[in-house]
Amino acid sequence: MFDSAVKDMQMITSDWQKFSKPIEGVIAKEVLHVPRDHGVLTEIFRPEWDPSGVPVAQIYQSRLFPGAIGAWSCHKLAVDRLFVSQGHLKIVLFDGREDSPTHGTLQEHIAGDARPAFLLIPPGVWHGMHNLGTTDAIMLNFPTRPYNYEDPDHYRLQHDALEIPYTWGENSERRRLRSNPKQE
Numbered sequence: 776m777f778d779s780a781v782k783d784m785q786m787i788t789s790d791w792q793k794f795s796k797p798i799e800g801v802i803a804k805e806v807l808h809v810p811r812d813h814g815v816l817t818e819i820f821r822p823e824w825d826p827s828g829v830p831v832a833q834i835y836q837s838r839l840f841p842g843a844i845g846a847w848s849c850h851k852l853a854v855d856r857l858f859v860s861q862g863h864l865k866i867v868l869f870d871g872r873e874d875s876p877t878h879g880t881l882q883e884h885i886a887g888d889a890r891p892a893f894l895l896i897p898p899g900v901w902h903g904m905h906n907l908g909t910t911d912a913i914m915l916n917f918p919t920r921p922y923n924y925e926d927p928d929h930y931r932l933q934h935d936a937l938e939i940p941y942t943w944g945e946n947s948e949r950r951r952l953r954s955n956p957k958q959e
């Protein structure tokens with residue numbers, strides 16, 4: 776074996792769930808398609824998916840073209856409750872809350888056709904997305920506060936901001952190789 780080779784560590788559980796360090800307050804829920812003779816039914820949001828019980832204040836969709844990157848966004852007040860079941864969308868989270876026990880933690884999720892998912896993102900957690908697929912990706916959002924046209928609760932950083940240690944476009948395996956100490 777080449778000296779420079781790095782051995783894979785466990786990356787997935789026996790029920791096909793990816794290992795990822797938790798971020799306090801983030802909820803990730805895989806939603807399964809319900810196949811039927813004549814099509815597929817997929818639940819998109821249920822109140823019980825958000826334990827806070829805060830009602831849906833608005834619903835909108837964000838369509839990302841193939842290859843598009845939308846990063847980075849953060850909110851001070853609104854909780855984003857995203858749902859993705861179309862396309863192949865990488866969603867990356869970074870805990871920017873200095874008072875959080877998981878401050879500085881990064882999380883990668885890939886959601887869409889392959890794995891419909893609901894993702895709850897608390898205020899203060901930076902998030903961005905990259906459409907890795909060859910078709911449009913559609914993200915639905917059921918935020919806890921309606922969009923304020925005059926005074927948006929939306930803070931941005933450039934996609935390559937140094938404040939967030941993440942390189943868009945670098946695939947997860949290469950990232951792991953770069954960041955993994957050589958396995959002894």
Ligand SMILES: Cc1cn([C@H]2C[C@H](O)[C@@H](COP(=O)(O)OP(=O)(O)O[C@H]3O[C@@H](C)C(=O)[C@@H](O)[C@H]3O)O2)c(=O)[nH]c1=O
Pocket residue numbers: 835837845848849855902903904916922929
């Ligand atoms: C959210 C929203 C935006 N807009 C307008 C504002 C702006 O001109 C245009 C694009 O809005 P945004 O820049 O917020 O869209 P975008 O940059 O795609 O960000 C969105 O995707 C992810 C990453 C998020 O974090 C969401 O909170 C949402 O802001 O649409 C509305 O008219 N209504 C809305 O409800």
